[in-house]
Each structure stands twice: as structure tokens, then as C-alpha cells.
Amino acid sequence: MSLMKAYPYLYRWAETYGKVEFGQLQDTEGLVRCIDEGGIVFESAKKVKDLDAALKMAEEAIYEWFEVNDPDELDD
Template sequence: MPKANSFEEKYPYLNRFVEEQGWIEIGDREYIDSFVRAYDYGGTVYEGKSSYPTIELAFQDLEKHIKAYFEDLGI
């Protein structure tokens, strides 16, 4: 299977989320014990683990949970 060439191809749900629903934050933040976070205008959608072995794994985790977010909304 060929590798995805663009962010949009590799992370379609995350891309759509940022374009249409909300925003993400990556990195350490005071008082928040998660390395990656997703928010919409209603608040926190997802807070990931406190650390990941790689950024790639952090994005994969976000993608999985944002996909579930869309499925929960019936989108």
C-alpha cells in the first residue's frame, strides 16, 4: 500500500476537524497533562496522553479520536 503524500490524505478526519469544527494544540502546556488536544467551540473534544514516543503516533491518536467524534455526531 503506498504511503499518503499529504496531510489531508494521511489524516482526513483531523484535517476536516480543523477546517470545519475546531482546532488542535500540540505540546506541553501548563496545568494540562496531555501532549495533544482537540477543541471545538463547545469545549474539549479530546485530550491525549501526556507523552508519545513520536509526533506521528500523537497524530494517529488524534485522528482516531476525531474520527470517533464525527461518528458520534453522525457526520
């Protein structure tokens, strides 16, 4: 399954608004982060089951971000 199908809002986020990072980084505790020009918009919890669980959390958070900030992105 492609990233676009599995996580359509994360994919759209990375294409149009910012970037999605995953992995353990030195200055953060989360496994997945969504970042725009203003900084971190979402960071997964420190302890998550696995990368898929963290990506699902990020997908939900970015969907909610679109609902508030750019609902036209949800009409597709």
C-alpha cells in the same frame, strides 16, 4: 505526504469544527488536543511515543466523534 492525506479527519475537524493544538502547554499534559467551542474533545495521553503516535490517536478519536455526532462527514 500532506496533512490532509495523512490525517483526513483531523484536517476536516480543523476546517469545520474547531482546532487542533499540539505541543506541551502549561495547563495540559497531552501532546495533541482537539478543541471545539465546548472545550477539549480529545487530549492525548501524557506519555506517547512521539508526535506521530499522538496525531494517530487524535485521528482515531475524531473519526469516532464524527461517527456519533456527524456521520455525514464520513461518507466522502
